[in-house]
Amino acid sequence: MLKKHKTIVVLPAYNAEKTLEKTYNEIPFDIVDDVILVDDSSSDNTIFLAKQLGIQHIIKHEKNLGYGGNQKTCYDKALELNADIVIMLHPDYQYTPKLIHSMSFLIANDVYKVVIGSRILGKGALKGGMPIYKYIANRFLTFFQNLLMNQKLSEYHTGYRAFSSEVLRNINYKSNSNDFIFDNEMIAQIFMKDYEIAEITCPTKYFEEASSINFKRSLKYGLGVLTVSIKYFLHRNKIFKINIFNA
Secondary structure, X not given: OEOOEOEEEEEEEOOOOOOHHHHHHOOOOOOOXXXXXXXXXXXXXXXXXXXXXXXXXXXXXXXOOOHHHHXXXXXXXXXXXXXXXXXXXXXXXXXXXXXXXXXXXXXXOOOOOEEEEEOOOOOHHHHOOOOHHHHHHHHHHXXXXXXXXXXXXXXXXXXXXXXXXXXXXXXXXXXXXXXXXXXXXXXXXXXXXXXXEEEEEOOEOOOXXXXXXXXXXXXXXXXXXXXXXXXXXXXXXXXXXXXXXXX
């Protein structure tokens, strides 16, 4: 345990056979107490490999529920196991597990309740191979979101996140989309509850095995982000009530 805090890493997996072992082997088990892998109906040997690695908590979706649906199962299980700190880490090795120490200590020391790994702070995004169109979209969307949500994050779109269990219990994440926009809705819910979010510089890697949405789905995601930001603004200013913020 880290300062009497039970720390659990959740791995939302989909066809992660080629990268899971490398990701798992870099998890710092000097502070991490448990690992949960949720397989979203993969067509490869992700489940078999997870068992070979000795991951104790493995959940398989018989039907693909989507990225957001996968995370819902991850967080439900982590809370069931009485986690104090929950780290969401992609098993595709796009984000380094070596930052788990830094992220966890900020929560364990009660400095922040939420910490995210930002690819935009520093030069991690482009240096790691982020496609230029995604970088430009990231900058535009983040500017728009900060404006409507009155925040100053460097990015809203990273998949590397650490939460105090208090936050997960106090937001209505189960009402969010099962698709990729889940991440954005979750950040909006966190800000709606007046939690602050810390950011740390995070290197990233873009390579063939790393999961990434295509251009068409990126457009859909971008429109979803704009919609979430507008809904946040309307709800925050008591213009219109939005269900996902009624927790």
